[in-house]
Amino acid sequence: MKNGHEMYRLIGRILALKWHPDQALDIGRTFQEETFDWPLFLESGDKHLVLPTLYGQLKRYGLTKYIREDCLDVMQQIFELNKQRNERILVEIDQITKALHERGIVPVFLKGACYLVEILYEDVGERYLGDIDLLVSDVHYLTAVEAIKQLGYEYPNEIFGDVTRMKHYPRMAADHAVAPVEIHRLPVVEKFSDWFNYEIISREMFAPTGRMDCRVPSIRHQVMLSFVHSQLCHADHQMGLFSFRNVSDLALLSHGNKFEPTTLPKRYLTKMNDYFSLVGELADLPYLKQPSGEDGFSWYRLHYRLNVRYKWLSKSILLFFQLGKKVKSVLSTLFHGFQDATARRMIKKRVSSRNWWKDQVAWLKELIR
C-alpha cells in the first residue's frame, strides 16, 4: 500500500463488492501484504464514517480472516455498537412517524434515515448516521415542528432568524433520544430549491417495503440528493472532497446500473460527472464513469489528487475557504443590517448573546481541528 489513493481505491472496492465479488480474493491478498498499513486503513474508514460498513462487507465476503486481530476487534466493536444505536434510531423513527401521523402528516425521510427505513443496507448496523432528516411540505412545516416538540425534542439554544425561511428547523434533540431530528421544508439549500424541492420529490416518492406510514424519495432523487447535499451544498466539489459514506450509498443505490438522467440543470452536469467519475474509479464501478470527467480536465480531480498527496495543503485551503465563506456571510448580514431595521435588531440580539459567541468559538475550534 504505497499511498493514500491506493488505500482509497481499496476501501472503495470493498464498499462496492456487491457488484464485483470476484475482487474479494485480490482484496484478501492486499490485506496479507506485510507492508499493509492497518492503522491507516482504520483511520481512513473512521474519517469517512464507514468502519461499520467495511466490517459488514468484509464479513459478508469472508474476508475477516485476513484482518489483523486487534483491528478486527475494533471493527467488530464499532459495528455492534452502531447496530445497537441504529436499532434504537429505528424505534425513534417509529415514534416520530406516529406523532406526525396524528396530525395528518406523512414524513419523507432523507439520507441516512431514508436508507435505514428502506433497508438499503443488508444489516441495520452497517450505515452510520448522525441525525434523522425528514422533509415535510411548507404547509405542514411548523405543525411538524410542534409535533416533534411534543415528543420532548427541542433546540437547546436561542434561534436567530426566521425559521420559516430556513432550509430546516434548527436541529432538535431530546434526552430520551439517541439521534437529533432535522425537519426540512427544503431538501437542499434555497439556492437549489427551484429545481429540487418538496413538490418535485413528492411526485416520485414511494412507501418503503412494509411501511405505509412514511415515504422516501425515488431512487434517482436519492442519488441527486446525495450529490447535491455533499458536493454542491457543502462545497465539496470546489475542494475536491468526497465521503466514502456517500460512495457506499451510491454504490448500493446504483443497483449495478448507470444512473438514470436526472432533472439536474445542465450547468451542474459536469460537476456531477466529475464526481461520479471519481466514485466510479475508487469503487471500480466503471458504469459510473462519465466521459467528461474521465477524459477532460477536471478541477475536482486535480483537487482530489492534491488532497491525497499534500494533506497540509488541502487542510490550509479548506481553512481559508471556510473562513472566506464566514466573512462573506458576516458582510452580507451587516449589509442587510444597514438596509433593514429587523435585520439590525437580529444582529444586535446575536452579538449580545453568550450562546451565539459560544457557537462561533465551537465552529472555529472544529474548523481548526
Added chain:
Amino acid sequence: MRKIFNQANFRARRVGKEYVVWFSATNQFVLLQSTGYFILKSFAKGMSMKRVTDDLAGRFGINKRLAAISVKTFKRSKLQLVLEAEEKMDIITKSDYSKIGLENLKHFYRIFHQEISFFYQNELLRHAIHPLIQQWEVAEPVNLPVEFALFSDEAGVTFQKNKQFVGQWGHPHLDQMKGSVFFELLNVLYNKGSDDWLMTMHAAAVTLGNKAVCFSAHAGGGKTTLSTLMQLAGYQLVSDDFVAFGYPDPLIHTFPVAMSIKQGAWQMLERTAPVGSLSFQERYFSQEKGTFVYHEPLHQASLQRLYPSSDVVFVKYDKDVPFRWKQLSRANGLRELLPQVWLSPGPDKAEKFMEWVSKTRFYALTYHDNERAIEAIQRLFT
C-alpha cells in the same frame, strides 16, 4: 442524567473472547469485545479519553492510533444514550384507547379455572393470536374474566391488560407483541407473576422427558416444522413459538398454544410420516392464517412437568442446503439469542441468565434434509 456507566450499575461475565455486560438501569445486555469492555470500565471510573486511550494501548499492546479510534468510536456510539433511550421512550408511547368500543371482536377463553376476555381491535390482530388459542374459547365467561385488549394504529400495536398499558410495538416488531401476550397468558395459566420468571425466548422446545432442546428461528425459519418432525420421531412438544424459563431454577414450563404450519410444510410432513398418528386434539386448515393449525390436549399434569435445557439450536430452512450443522461459540450464540429473549429485570436474574449462558451450548442448523436434521438433534439427547 443517571450514570449508567457507573461501576455499580453493570455486571459482566466473560464469554469466550468477549464480555456480556448487563446494565441494571435498563435491564439490557450488550456484548462487548475485551477492548470495548475495558473502555466501558475506564469511562465508568471517570477517566479522560486520553488516559483511556493510553491505558488501552498499554494494556492490550495495540498501536496507539488504533486505541484512539477504538475509544473515539466507542464514545460516538452513544451507548449510554442508547441504553437510556430504551426505557425513556416507552413513557411517551402510550395512546389513549379508552374511548374505543370493545364489543366488535371480543372472544372469551377459559384455561382451567381462569377466564380471559380478549378484545382485538381489528381482524389482523385477531388473526395473529386467536387461531393459536382458540382451543380454549368458550361462549361466555362464568366468572369475572381478566381483560386483554390489542389496539392498532399506523405506528404500532398496543397491548393492555385490565385496561393497564403493558406495551407498544412498531409494526416490524409484532413478534414481540405476540411474546408479551403469551407471557401474560402464561401468568394466567400458572397463576404466577412477572417475578416468577427468568426469561421468555422466541423459540420452540421438545423433550424426551428428562431435558428439553430449544429451536430458535426467524419467522418462517422452520422451527415449527422441525418441532413437528421431532414429535413424529417420538418427542414431546413443550412449547411452540414461545419458551418460558422459571426462576430461580431456569426450568422450561409447558405452554400448549396451537401450532401453525404452512400448507407446503404440512404436505411435506404428511409425505414424511402419518401426521394423523399424533395425539392432536384437533387439526384443521385455518382460512384466517392460510396455514394448518393443530394443538395437543391440555392436561393439568403436563403443567407440573418442568424441563432443564442447555442446548439451543438456531434453525434455518434452506432448499439449497441439505444439511449443515455447526456449534457456535458462546459469544456468537448469545449474539443470535439476545434479540430473541426477554429477560425479567433485576441483578439476580441477570446473574442467573449469565450463569445459564455459561452452561449452554449453541448450534446453527441449516437444512432441508429432514432425516439428517432429526438425527443431529437426537444426538443432543444422548
